[in-house]
Amino acid sequence: MKIEVLISTMNEKSIDCYKRFNLETDALIINQTDHNSYEEININDQKIRMISTDTRGLGLSRNLAILNSKADILVFADDDEVFEEGYKDKILSEFKAYPDADFVIFKTIIYQNGEEIIKVKKDSNLKFYKSLKYGSVHFAFKKEAIRRNNISISTYFGAGTDNGSGEDSLFIRDCFKKGLRLRTSTKLIAKIYNDNSTWFTGYNDKFFFDKGKLSKALFPRAYRLYIEYFLRNHRGKISDIKNARKLMIKGAKEFGGENEK
Structure with missing residues (x-):
């Protein structure tokens, strides 16, 4: 090989x-x-x-x-x-x-x-x-x-x-x-x-919005479950879980529409 x-x-x-x-x-x-x-x-x-x-x-x-x-x-x-x-x-x-x-x-x-x-x-x-x-x-x-x-x-x-x-x-x-x-x-x-990362600029609004898009891309039907899993695993780094969830759902819907079936 x-x-x-x-x-x-x-x-x-x-x-x-x-x-x-x-x-x-x-x-x-x-x-x-x-x-x-x-x-x-x-x-x-x-x-x-x-x-x-x-x-x-x-x-x-x-x-x-x-x-x-x-x-x-x-x-x-x-x-x-x-x-x-x-x-x-x-x-x-x-x-x-x-x-x-x-x-x-x-x-x-x-x-x-x-x-x-x-x-x-x-x-x-x-x-x-x-x-x-x-x-x-x-x-x-x-x-x-x-x-x-x-x-x-x-x-x-x-x-x-x-x-x-x-x-x-x-x-x-x-x-x-x-x-x-x-x-x-x-x-x-x-x-x-990797100290000069070009994409990660912190846990800001854009980060959560983009992660919402990714959630929908990864799991078209179960993206809301993945969003909750992601938030739970990162809760120590997120100051406002409610706002992060809102942004992720908004990003998911923009990526794939609102059809959750």
Whole structure:
């Protein structure tokens, strides 16, 4: 099995940007900038490719990377991510140990606002109700499983849109809906330095409005239940639960109308 890291970034001046990711595998860099071009270089046994594009949006970037990928196992990466020594062998060993797995959510350490965030804490088969907390920096998956089931990244949510985050949750939701087999792994593959987040600006009105849209997108029929679940899980960070609920319901209705059946 061959691995390729799919990196989404912006305004890179040179393909030499690959050096900061500590790569041990092939990589495809999608560079959203002001022109369209293609470059590739070979470093030892690694092929590094870069597609520069004047399109915008994280979803577009991820989809372009999947469409142009050339490996069996694809690994999403952001431009603030640094891979661990030995990540290649860790990923290969996990897929070999669990050959029925289509998608593995690996441990990463996220440094954000002075905190160290670790979301993957055990090795197990993943259940849907536990899956929506994981972002794409954890994702490694078999290309064939994704393309065979015509799964893609939402271009309505995520960086580069006006609708907040959530494209990763929708991606996982679609994988479950298509019957893919997902699991978590405590093998550490990367560290992410996320202090310059481009989408999270605090628990303000827009945050809750956008989360309402996402609730409706994720659960067209049961979005109100998900809104209550979300509010309960974040109650320690929300100063006005009643207003947050109102904003989320308003966002859900704008996204999908008022039909709750």
